[in-house]
Amino acid sequence: MNTPRETSGTRAAVERWSAAPLAFLGGLPRWVLLVAVFGLLVIGMVGTGWVGAAGLLALLLVLAWFAYLNWPALETPGRILRVAAMVALAAFAAGHVL
Numbered sequence: 001m002n003t004p005r006e007t008s009g010t011r012a013a014v015e016r017w018s019a020a021p022l023a024f025l026g027g028l029p030r031w032v033l034l035v036a037v038f039g040l041l042v043i044g045m046v047g048t049g050w051v052g053a054a055g056l057l058a059l060l061l062v063l064a065w066f067a068y069l070n071w072p073a074l075e076t077p078g079r080i081l082r083v084a085a086m087v088a089l090a091a092f093a094a095g096h097v098l
Contacts, residue, residue, distance in 0.1 A: 014068065014069070015069065018065070018069060022069075037059065037062070040055045040056070040058050040059040040062075041055070041056075041059060042055075043055030044056035044059060044089075044092065044093070044096070045092075047096070048096065049096060049097070050096070050097065052093075052096040053093040053094075053096040053097045056089050056090075056092050056093040056096070057089075057090075057093050059089060060086055060089040060090060060093065063082070063085060063086055063089065064086055067082040067083075067086065070082075
């Protein structure tokens, strides 16, 4: 397992900025985030054109934010899985636009 390192620069700024939104999300019932993610996924898969792409890109941004915050604690398989999920979402979003 990776050992915690001291953060500096951009990572520290993102972690400070993320503290309030994460505290807010942590205070919500667990089902709210699940419904929001599922809703964005449904919009992305059912929607056409820019509407579908926007839903998938919003989901991609949330996933990328969480992946960035968790990256130092992840092992290689977890990192690969997150990158693969982000690439798949980006490809599906591009497919809606093209």
